[in-house]
Amino acid sequence: MTPNRRQFLNLVAGASAATVLSAAQSEAFAPYPFPISANSYNWHTFYGRDNKKWGEDLDACLAEFAKTGLKAYEPSFNAPEEVIKLGPVLKKHGIAMPSVYVNSVLHKTEDASKSIALILAIAEEVKKLGTKIIVTNPTPIRWGGDEVKSDAELQVQATSLDKLGAALRAKGLTLAYHTHDVELKAGAREFHHMLLNTSPLNMSFCFDVHWVYRGSQNSQLAVFDVLKLYGKRVVELHIRQSKNGIWSETFGDGDIDYRRFAAELKKLNLRPHLVIEQCVEDKSPQTMDAVQAHVQDLAAIKEVFKPILG
Template structure:
């Protein structure tokens, strides 16, 4: 299986030296807007293919990012200090940050307490940016292994997820549960329990469309059944397309019927925050750079979702 976003996070560090802005006014008039965003992971994969490091020079990286026409950015944070370092660059390039991705480990009580404390500190640091959604994919027992959590660990994780969601809600933020393919193993018991054992008022869903598709054996039936079951809890989409099971360079027609997906969400009056995550893997085509690819992504996204 290709390397996923989480395995990159400990190597990503935003360049130091920029101080937190006293008056980040670039967010104030746009606080309620949630324009199309893109997760940093897709840019990490494009840069890595060119032998470049996305986090080495955020000024250069976000300059290229903004040149695509994207107006919002979804970074991943390990700690509150990384938020402080990023904010000045968002101001410089007039980028909003409606959502962010954070690490958590919630299936063991001692680790969960530390994770919750860290995420709440990140939430406080995000106040100047008017961020509304915090996305998390709780760690598996071990990345890359076939180990599944026990029932007791799943129960512990759900309780801690609900606790974190409640705390974020009190800060005016929404916790969105995210999955990779791991959570779809063993009758998708981890995925379902996280949604059935948590309060919808505290825990929403970030539907990573392709990981659900891939995790269920490349099944659109499973994907659309999940929308039937939990569609009302979807507050964000992570959007990626493949052809023949292989991630493509651009968002376009392919294995997943995104036109149907957009219609299904419209039919239930759900308007999620749209986040591109058109990542590369080893077998992906190699015909263009990140800027060119994301400009194409935005055109097709507008065609499908009308944004």
């Protein structure tokens, strides 16, 4: 039987609706690029307050890490040998390493050359373990200090980041620029110069949300403005919460509206690597150990970031 015009339109409408639904379902259930991870610095702070040293016994430490249910870890490396030592322990405990963190000195030409060579050597080893993102925070003039780099030093640093990023890209790795609070001083000139004077092809952005918040004198406006400005370059988040300006013991509701942040990520169609960095500091509550805290962190991250996790 030949369908009449109304039947034909109904068939087309039904097919279109099914296509849209199928696409929506496909998007909603698309595998997330990386498993939720946690940075080693969290564990250093939790262990430190109990007078223990994270990493002293790698096997015991990673066994504790595995108890949390986390399937990925972001360590910090200073040498290729450290990667070689950690690799078998990660494999033993079934933990992936999608990203790593390395420090660098990039504002002076001679130091920059040394840092780039070292990071590329580390890259050769981490690539063997499946790492895709290398995060670096160019070292300030003095950690904890108020000194800012000169314009000439910032130009050297931006050029060095771009050079490093291009070399990593040639190896199939992504460079992600990270900041603390000092980069937000003096009109955030260091922060903006790095992102405005490097190629997006060579350098992405690891958005440490709370350091931007704290560096802008506890401003949520700054956090969301940075997302608007540089969201398309974000490949990774370092996630930390505070209450009344003090780092919380676990991730949850607090000074930063992460629920709104997750919704904004969804609007921008961004699915960055999620890395828990819920550290503790001097005035943070002390009611649980690192394992208990990270179990709660993981559950909270899954709930808050559900809009992009699917």
